[in-house]
Amino acid sequence: MEWCVSMPKVELHAHLNGSIRDSTLLELAKGLGDKGLIDFSQVEHVILKNDRSLAEVFKLFDVIHILTTDHATVTRITKEVVEDFASENVVYVELRTTPKKNDSKGMSKHSYIEAVLEGLRAVSSVDVDFIPNSEELKHLSNPLLSTTNDKCNENTRKKIFVRLLLSIDRRETTEAAMETVMLALEMRHFGVAGIDLSGNPAVGEWVTYLPALKFAREQGLSVTLHCGEVPNSREIHDMLDFLPERIGHACFFEEDHWRKLKSSKIPVELCLTSNIRTLSVPSIDAHHFVDLYNSKHPVVLCTDDSGVFSTSVSNEYKIAASSFGLGRKETFELSKNAVEFIFADNTVKEDLRNIFSSAAKNLE
Ligand code: 5GP
Structure with missing residues (x-):
């Protein structure tokens, strides 16, 4: 495990x-419980439950x-989540989040993302x-763009x-989806690199989101889709025909879907722990990682929800190494290859390639 922690990693x-850390969730729940706004014991039970469908x-x-x-909490969790990824040597992370409106807190989709940036x-x-x-x-002369948060040498x-x-x-309307895409375009200069389609796969229809996804693509945003989390053959075909830049999960694919996926070379974000914990895949031995890896299809290991599923990027690599018999070199290569599937521009890719080349020297 130690070696999987020290190796540079990319989380997509x-x-x-x-x-979010469990400790933060519990603290927030306790705060609302003390104010009489929620029943803390019930919420604590939900947060600490381990196996969930x-x-x-x-x-x-x-x-x-x-x-x-609320704004302060969104800022806090963003800060903590990024610090947690950095502490296990994740060198590049694409953090996805659903911009939310919360009128009671004066929150708009725009101010939600502002709070993320503040984090x-x-x-x-x-x-x-x-x-x-x-x-x-x-x-550009916007002072907010002038630097990152570099505080030291x-x-x-x-x-x-x-x-x-x-x-x-997936609960959103076409208009709401379009609003999110417009916001992404507006926030491009602040590091918004793409659009994700997620949410309960048992809800909603592909045609609802398609206009917004098409528009995102026309405007040059990259798109990743949660695809095949439940059996839905028609939707999987439609999603693959859209040719997104990446897809996530691919658990309930049939022969035709695999054929289409493999010929398209669309990279797949694989979330081993998440898929096992939600029973989307019966066991680690039966995971489609094996087939995709053996056929040299582009894949990247990811956490999905490291707080909800009590995992980390390092742990996902450790599971892959031990379950599928990957040696250090193969595990490192798997991590390094993820650089090629990021949504950031080529200068970032080049920086990341250099980070991995330097780290590779320590492998020899
Ligand atoms: P947020 O977007 O609020 O930052 O992150 C939580 C949201 O991400 C959930 O409400 C859900 O819409 C989406 N999400 C998280 N995990 C999964 C997953 O495993 N599958 C799908 N389809 N959506 C997910």
Whole structure:
């Protein structure tokens, strides 16, 4: 495990509100409990429950959102989540989150994302690079863009790249999905790199989100889709035909879907612990990682919801290494290859390739 922790890693499928520390959730629940706003003992039971079906996971998210959807808390959890990833040597993370409106807290989708950005600026244990570095952006004179949160000498500080993906929740309407895409475009200069489609897969229809996803693509945003989390053959075909830049999960694929996926070379974000804990895959031995890895299909290991599923990126690599017999070299290569599937620009890719090359020397 130690070696999986020290190796540089890239995290491409992490939901902000699923990555919260249990201790923070309990503290927030206790605070609301003390004010008589919730029944703490009931919420504590829900938070600490270990095995959850996919349907139960979405019930838990409803509870989490009650606890977290105010500006200060969104800022706090963003800071903590990024610090937690950096502490296990994640060098690049794409953090995805659903912009939320909460009228009782004066929160709009826009101010929600502002609170997330505030969290990135508040990180103190590591330097956070979240502003795109293209020549075009360098010419902008907005003072907020001038730096990241570099507080010390660059050479002596650890650094993590963070990019944001804005999630469309499957409960949303076409208009609400479009609003999220417009917000992503507006926030591009602050590190929003793409759009994710997530939320309860038992809810909603592909055609509802398609106009917003098409628009996102036309505007040059990258798109990743939760795909095949439940059996839904038609939708899986439609999603693959859309040719997203990446997909997540791919648990309930049939022969035709695998064929289409493999010929398209769409990279797959695989979340081993999440899939096992939600019973989306019967056992680790039966996980589709094996087939995709053996056929050299692009895959990246991710946590999904490190808080909800009590895992970490290092743990996912450790599970892959021990369950599928990968040696150190193969495990390192798996981690390194993820760089090629990130949504950030080529300068970031190049920086990450250099980080992995330096780390590879320690392997020899
Ligand atoms: P948030 O977007 O609020 O930061 O993160 C939590 C949300 O991410 C959930 O409410 C849900 O919409 C989405 N999410 C988290 N984990 C999963 C998952 O395993 N599958 C799907 N489809 N959505 C998820």
